[in-house]
Amino acid sequence: MQIAQDTVVSLDYTLTNDDGEVLDTSRDAEPLDYIHGRGQIVPGLEKALAGRTTGDAFTVRLEPADAYGEHDPDLVQTAERAQFGGEDPEVGLQVRAEGPEGDQVLTIVAVEGDVVTLDGNHPLAGVPLTFEIKVTGVRAATKQELAHGHAHGSGGHDH
Ligand code: ZN
DSSP states (O other), X not given: OBOOTTEEEEEEEXXXXXXXXXXXXXXXXXOEEEETTSSSSOHHHHHHHTTOBTXXXXXXXXXXXXXXXXXXXXXXXXXXXXXXXXXXXXXXXXXXXXXXXXXXXXXXXXXXXXXXXXXXXXXXXXXXXXEEEEEEEEEEOOHHHHHHTSOOOTXXXXX
16 A cells, blocks of 8 residues: 555654754654644655555655744744743753743753743754655554544554
8 A cells, every 4th residue: 555645654763963863763662653644744754755655665854844844033032030930941941831823832942141042943943854764554544543633553542
């Protein structure tokens, strides 16, 4: 079976940046399952997977626009240390904040004195990414999976 709209795809992946640093991998965990054609994975990877079949292995390098998007400087803001209510703001920490478009996840990218710089971009925005992929399974999604909008594991429905 080929990967097409509304197939459930299982894949092993390793994600690296241009320095060859491994950012994420399924190697030591379960393969990733997703429903194809619904924007559940980054657009460039979804495009590269279309038409593939079980056993296919390939490597694809994606520009930020095809991955997590360009880095938007407007999403970077500063706050005062006092706003963290006694918690120690540390670089790398993620905080949830209410923004004009609902809940937003911000990453603390700098702390200088009392000024804390927060970045609302996805941590991988602006980063070209290389995906090493192996397709381990392709099947039609069940009605229940389509209704829920996500793939169910091999153990069936457990939620
Ligand atoms: Zn479900």
